[in-house]
Amino acid sequence: MSGRIARRIRVFGRVQGVGFRPYVHRTATALGLDGWVSNVDGHVEVSVCGPAETVRALVAGIRAPVPPLAVVRHVVVGDEHGDRTPVGRGFTVRPSRARPCDGPREVPPDAAVCDACLRELFDPADRRYRYPFVNCADCGPRATLIEDLPYDRVRTTMRRFPLCPACAAEYADPADRRFHAEPLACPACGPHLTWSDLTGEKALRAAVAAVAAGGVIAVKGLGGFQLVCDATSAEAVSELRRRKHRPDKPFAVMVRDLATARRLAYIGRTERDVLTSPAHPVVLLRARGVHEPAGDRRRTRARAVRLAPQVQPGTRRAGLFLPTTALHHLLLRGLDRPLIVTSGNLAGEPIAVDDDEARRALGAVADGFLTHDRPIHARYDDSVVHVLGRRSLTLRRARGYAPAPLALPVPAPLSLAGAGAQLKHTFTLAEHDRAHIGTHTGDLASAATHEAFRASFADLSRLTGIRPRAVAHDLHPGYLSTQWARGLPVERRIAVQHHHAHVAAVAAEHALAEPFVGVAYDGLGAGDDGTLWGGEVLVADLAGYRRVGRFARAPLPGGEAAVRRPTRMALGYLHGLEALGAPRPAAWQARPFTDRLDARETETVCRMVERGVNCPRASSAGRLFDAVAGLLGLGDTVSYEGQAAVALESAAGGLRTGALPWRLTRTDGLWVYDPAPTLTALLEGVADDVAVGRLAAAFHSTVAEVTAALVERAVAAGAPRTVCLGGGCFQNRRLLTDVERLLRAQDLRVLTGHAVPVNDAGISYGQVAVASALLAREKER
Missing domain, CATH: 3.30.70.100 (Alpha-Beta Plaits)
Structure with missing residues (x-):
């Protein structure tokens, strides 16, 4: 011994x-x-x-x-x-032991079905041949079925399915890859498919036949129901849009394999690695738009494939992803075509997770329901990312990523909750140096979505063992997340300015606790001066900030109505832009734009602006993008947030042009971008029949130059040489690329979000980063 x-x-x-x-x-x-x-x-x-x-x-x-x-x-x-x-x-x-939490707890995300399980799925000699719920210790559902920790089958939704002798033997065999795999199942003891009164393989064949005939079906996925139809059929996609009340927003497309994805979009090494990662997120890719070249056909030995134009209107990008479950693989093998696979909900509502709930919510949308008897414990939508060079940038952090924790550079002295924003809502739970961003909730506009948020928060709080003693929330009193935070039974409530949270999220993800310059471009957020912000340059650290630059203010005629009507936003800029010295476009210069509008609406909007009736003013980069899209005729009305900006980026494409005229002025101690010269030049370009794409590209170059100039002035006045770029406008690949290039030319360090979305889905993480730093500073005093 x-x-x-x-x-x-x-x-x-x-x-x-x-x-x-x-x-x-x-x-x-x-x-x-x-x-x-x-x-x-x-x-x-x-x-x-x-x-x-x-x-x-x-x-x-x-x-x-x-x-x-x-x-x-x-x-x-x-x-x-x-x-x-x-x-x-x-x-x-040994058997698991449950006891009071004495350390950080972590909930594993779901993982796409692995290659070993796929080989079994399509092996006629295997006992799990064509079984839709095949999984092992290396893949399958996790976060969506865990009811409590420690993680054992009895504390998951699989406890309803006792193991058969064959599965029990695998579960107990240390040499088997299903050794202690809790979602373990087979046709003899596991969940089964149903379609109306059909079960198993018959149910699957009925669902395949319905899609092949041009129908829309609801499929019970990992984290909720999904609506599925043929992505190559214009009629099927149009019908799905009509039923789902989603007229324009692009749909995600699931493809059988990487070879099919390559026939639809351009895929580099980084895109390939993200597509095939265990998370299997939706990846926004540059669409080919035409049939594959002959050389590609010879190499893949597959027929050309084309998506219906209704799949991705107004954008040059396609959102593609690979099958996440064995059931998805079976559907794609049976249909041999790309499929729309989108959230099983109506616009503005949470995705359905329960069979009865799905039939109530989607009964008028789906021609049939392919469901099963394994309950979904937690609601998780699909994650969405895009790739820029060798970097993957997360737009929606959900299935496959959430709720895995991220680090906090300043540990939280108290357990914390971040209440998030109103749009693209997430919440965050933080303790010590770890922050768990909850799954994407959506827009807190409906009672059902708000209730889904509350249920998700309670569930993740219980699973992680984090009982918040403090909550960080937005300044905006009208946000439902702010109102929720005010009712939470905690010791402290900490209001965090929206744009500070945006850039703090970027800084915290990169473990930056030192001061930095923050550039926050988005639609709208409540400023600390009582006005609406959205085009901001801050000198900040995690605990505080001061505003050093902004975009000029313009009215939003009708408030929310202006957000939905880019042409109305354009009229606000033309008739009510903050007077900063540069002359606004004259009426005759605006005539090519105003002449195509309804005269009565134009007159009404102009009167509202002149009298200041229901015209809140905002220094918003996002609303300026909307206005320019309206001026260029890229959409008079939008049906989803960011649609006008997407159309403007798509119109610019890969064109490279010089910037339009622009001007900075000094106002109230801030550097302010006055877009009046830019708008005048755009209108002149429209009158001279300059191509819309060229004008769109020139506007992007202008905003990038303006940003570089604003940051340059801040640095010249003593600001740090590290710049954090946050806010939904930096989802725009062209803008982000151009701004990064110009800032790096000044020998500046430039950071943006990767795992944390730069849009409002990252706000809750930024809130807890700020609150942690503030509480830590208080503790030091």
Whole structure:
């Protein structure tokens, strides 16, 4: 027994639901060690005894684990006392133990079905041949079925399905990849498909036939119902738009494999890696728009494929993703064509997760329901990312990513909640140096969405063990998230300015606790001076900021009505732009634009602006993009937030042009961009029949130059040389690329969001980053 040591090892991170206990068991057994491994609350504990060098080898293996879905964040090694580790009895997996949380708990995200399971799915000799719920320790549902921690089958929605002898044998076999795989199932003991009164393979065939005939079906996916139809059929896509009340917003398209994706879009190495990652997000890609070249056809030996034009109106990009579950693979094999796979909801409502709820909400949308008897515990929509060079930038952080935690550069002295914004809503729970961003909720406009947010918050709070003692919220009193925060039973409520939260989210993601310049461009947010902001340059750190630059203010005629009507926003700029010295466009210069509008509406809007009736003023970059889109005839009305800006970016395409005239002025101690010269030049271009694409490209170049000039003046006055770019306008790839290029030409360090969305979905993370820094500063005093 000499030379033997006994150690207790506690492992924190994404270590439950990812095959971590089987990995430790295999490693320890191979090393000839005695002991056990167990899930305890939200972490893993190991008790081990053996030669000192061999025990150290196990610890090293635990710090750098093999399981592909595991993330080890913290390992604590201590002495094991007494006879807790039996000697000479080998290494075992002990039953999980639930006890009060004494460390960080982490909920593993869902993962797409792995290659090993796919081989079984399509192997006629395998007992899981064509079984829609095949999974193993390396893939499958996690966050969507976990009801409590520690992670065991009895605390998931799979507890309703007792294992058959064959599955029980796999579950107990340390050499099997399904060893302690909690969602384990097979046709004999697991969930089954249904379609009306059909079950199993018959149900699947009926669903395939319905889509092939041009129908729209509702499919129960991992985190909620999805609406599915043929993406190559103009009639089917148009009918889905009509039924779903979604006239313009592009749909996501699921394709059978990477080869099909390449026939629809241009895919580089980074795009490929993101598409095939375990998260399988929707990736926005540059669409080919035409049939594949002959060379591609010869290489892939597949027919050309084209999406219906109704799939992605107004944009040059296609949102593609690969099948996430075995059921999706079966549908795509059966139909052999790209499929629209979009959220199973009506516009503005949360996605349906319960069968009865789905039939009520989607009964008028779907021609049939392909469902199953495995309950969905937590609602998760599909994640959306895009790629810029070698970087992937998250636009919606949901299935596959949420609710995995992110680091906070300043640890929170109190447990915190970030209430988020109103649009693209998320919430965040934070404790110590970890922040869990909840899944994408959507727009808090309806009672159903608000209730979905409240339920999701309560569930994640219970699972992570985080009971907030403080809440950070937006300044805007009308946001439902702010009103919710005011009713939360906490010790502290901390109001965080919207645009400070945007740039703080970027800084925090990059572990930046030092001062920086923040550029926040978005639609609207409440400023600290009682006005609406949206085109802001701040000198900030996580705890505070001062405003050093902005865009000129313009009225929003009719408030929300101006957001939905880019032409109305354009009239606001033409007739009510803040007077800064540069002459506004004259009436005769605006005539090519105003002549195509309804005369009565134009007169009404002008009167509203002149009298200041229901015309809140905003210094908004997003609303300026809307106005320019309206001036250029790229959409008089929009049906979703950001549509006009998407059309403007699409019109610019890859054209490279010089900037339009622009002007900065000094007002109230701030540098202010006066767009009057820019708008005049645009109107002159329209009158001279300059191509819309050329004018759109020139406007993008202008905003990039203006941004560089605003930052240059801030730095010249002593601001830091690190710049954080946040806000929904920086989802615009062209704007982001041009601004980064010009700022780096000034030898500045430029950061933007990657894992955290730059749009309002990142606000809640920024709020907790700010609140943590403020509370920490108070504690130091």
